[in-house]
Amino acid sequence: MMSTICPTTVAWRVLELHVLASDAWFSDGVAYPKLPWLSTDLLPKLVRWATECKTSEFKSTLSLLPVEKYSVMYQQLKEKYKAMVKIWPEVTDPEKFVYEDVAIATYLIVLWAEERAEKSLTAKQSFVDLGCGNGLLVHILASEGHPGKGIDVRKRKIWDMYGPQTLLEEKAITPSERFLFPGTDWLIGNHSDELTPWIPVIAARSSYSCRYFVLPCCFFDFYAKYQRRQCKKSQYKEYIDFITEVSQVSGFNTEEDCLRIPSTKRVCLVGKSRSYRLSDEAEAEQRRARYIQSHQTTSGATAHRLSGIRNDKDTDGTPDSSWGAGFQPRDRVEAVRNCAALPRDFVDGVVLQVANVLLGMTEEDGGTSSTDWNRGGSLSVSEVAGLMEQETLQLLKKECGGLQTLLKNNHQVFRVEGGTVFIRDWRDRKSSRADTKRKPVAPGALKTRPCWFYDHHPQRCPLQAAHCAFAHGPEDLRPSTRPLKKMRNDTF
Known part of the structure; x- marks a missing residue:
């Protein structure tokens, strides 16, 4: 990659960014930032860094x-x-x-x-x-x-x-x-x-x-x-x-x-x-x-083995001084805690409960035209939590992100923006703008899951079957051609 960043500062604080791109920009197989990113992301950050006057703690x-x-x-x-x-x-x-x-x-x-x-x-x-x-x-x-x-x-x-x-x-x-x-x-x-x-x-x-x-x-x-x-x-x-x-x-x-x-x-x-x-x-x-x-x-750790004792035994029976009585190393296989391992019936029940409340917040009678399709109302995540039973909330608290993660995982049904939950309308590009950065759905992944709206919404799905990525009924359902991915967590 051949590039130069040339900031020019004058009395009225002008900052310019010049990039000289060549074929080498992409030739080595490394994914360098795209040109639009330099103007939409990098340049505003450079301006902010150049003008802010905060002192660092470090x-x-x-x-x-x-x-x-x-x-x-x-x-x-x-x-x-x-x-x-x-x-x-x-x-x-x-x-x-x-x-x-x-x-x-x-x-x-x-x-x-x-x-x-x-x-x-x-x-x-x-x-x-x-x-x-x-x-x-x-x-x-x-x-x-x-x-x-x-x-x-x-x-x-x-x-x-x-x-x-x-x-x-x-x-x-x-x-x-x-x-x-x-x-x-x-x-x-x-x-x-x-x-x-x-x-x-x-x-x-x-x-x-x-x-x-x-x-x-x-x-x-x-x-x-x-x-x-x-x-x-x-x-x-x-x-x-x-x-x-x-x-x-x-x-x-x-x-x-x-x-x-x-x-x-x-x-x-x-x-x-x-x-x-x-x-x-x-x-x-x-x-x-x-x-x-x-x-x-x-910290409340058990203190039956104090630091500095030299005649203790470790769990395998060998002499050892375990200074960290109460220390818990992480498990060799980390548990998946992003709501993905929750029982399917439990997740489906929460989704249906929240969706029904949102759909019930409109005064529409359920006309048959596409313009009358019921989008429901909106609730904050905290308000949604108020709908849940205590047992349900306790189970969700054990997951990273809790209720909000569960709702975001079910993005076919919900749109979560700024801590507010909406019913997703797949006809509306603005409603789906959170998904614009997602990779395009591979053809083999289409129609491999039932359409939630076709099965549960009073007016069914607002899209025609040919235009919906999900299956409208059992006859529309296709087997997935993608290999199953093993859940992994490779954080350090």
Whole structure:
């Protein structure tokens, strides 16, 4: 891709965007942004960023590194690993995750190069990535000469594509003596979720020389979801401050930085050195144990095994010190919680109940012409929730997104915009504009499901059978030609 972005700022704040496109724009198989996106999305954002005057809660980007070295290294690694975008087998967005991991790998490689120069080291640093997810960060670091491995509770399909030089282990990590790494230079937590607060602790207890890098994302305490303690900060800033506190209590001189990655969660914490002498290790360990025990009590975790006890046994009967009594690693197979696994009869009942209420909110008598077709009224999602029985609401609360997700999943019947629920009218393009970004329906997927309106609406479907994507009666129904997709969740 050949492009230039040329902002020109004068006294009256004029911003211009010029793009020089060539055949290379599409030739390498990578999906670059389309030209209309540059004017409708990018340019307004550039204007907003150039004119807003808000101060950040965090450090400036790449404050711990020489930016020039980072930029050179990033371009080299981006070119070297961009082919991963084309062969990405996971359900996650390849452009986001590939280039994000390239950027994180660049940061660590430059950080470690600076550390070697500062300490006159010759060997490249070793590492263990805890909660490594798709393993791409491990693959890049190993390919660039850093010995290490990744551990995650679930193996990803892409693991088999890396080759034998990329060491990846499928194993649940429980904070304990069995998960210490005394011979490892650095521990990495890249979107490590429930392990995030434990990584400084594990690093501190592994050895006096073990360092860590953590990029917090989802908010977890030691034993449960992180609970906000103050409202004067953003939740993200408060959580970063919490992990900083954990790091300091663990005995690290803690540094904060902002990565240059395509993510809103881009603040990392680095522990490169200790705030105490090696001779004071016993005292430092007691401080760590007391701090973890205090969180164990406040979170309601069982306290029959306290941090620092050395003669416990793990679940397999081997001697072990499990500091995290009450810690719950994620399941190897994650449950689908997007309402897709709810019983079909239950979902159909909720859909019919909500639709009947909406249809009953009109004064029309149900004429036979298309212009009199009853679109019903509208309700907020909270008002719809008020229609449900308590047992139904309790079941929906266990799903991600709850009632609103269920209604959005049934987009054949409902249109949900701005927290308001409407009956969808498939004749109205405005009514269906939320679906304009969807991929066109493959011919083999047409007529493979019954038309809800044909079966349940008092006036049936407003479309003729030939123009409706759904089947008008059993004789119109066709078997699906698409292979069944296995439900997956490849988030890290």
